[in-house]
Amino acid sequence: MVFNTTYNNEEYKIESTGLVGKKFTLLQRIKQGGIGSSRLIIYKTSPKLNLGKLKFSELDYGNIELRPKGVIVHYTCKLERFSWIIPYYRLVIYNAQSFSIHANGNFIQFLKNKNYIENKKFIDRMVQLKNDFLQLEYYDY
Template sequence: MIFNTTYKNEDYLFESDQQLGKSFSIMERIRLGGIGSGRLMIHQISPKLKLGKLEFSEIDYGNIELRPKGIIVHYTSKLERFSWVIPYYRLNLYNAQFYSIHANGNFIQFEKNKNYKENKKFLDRMAQRKIDVLDLGYYDE
């Protein structure tokens, strides 16, 4: 689900808590080594996620927030901020020429530049957390 979070959005707060669980406490954030990525440069975004964006040559950025049962991808377009709520069971990660996040037929591709290299540990931790939460250990057998 995509929400415009430029201003306080009650629907976003309710849906994100329902689908992904409440945000981590301070102690859990410290234990996890942080729950948010740094800034990632967006290469391409699926048409359904553009939400009224006009095509200009600006650079868009996004970041990722961990929740107990999923992630939230926050990204900006002009002066608006959007949040994409993705439960782990719908999340697909692809690490090829670009690092991309897919869910429900939508995607965001991030550039593999300096910002990506600085966030590599976080992205690996996010992928491992998805495996742990969904209990996908049967692949190791």
């Protein structure tokens, strides 16, 4: 689900809590070493996520927030901020020439540059949380 979170959105808060759980507590955030990635440069998005944008002229940035039962990908289009809620059971991660997150037929591809390298530990932790939540023993990453 994609929500416009430029301004306070009550429906987003209710849906995000229901789908991916409440935010981690301060103590949990400290133990995990943070729950958010630094910004990543968006290379390409699926048409449904490219809300209101006609061409991809300027750099767009996104970041990923961890939740107990999923992730929320926050990204901007022009001056608006959108949040894409993805439960772990729908989250698919591809790591090839670009790093991409897929769910429900939609995707966001991020460039593999210095921002990606800085977020590598965070991405590994995200995959581990997904495996722990889904009780998977093996995940080829």
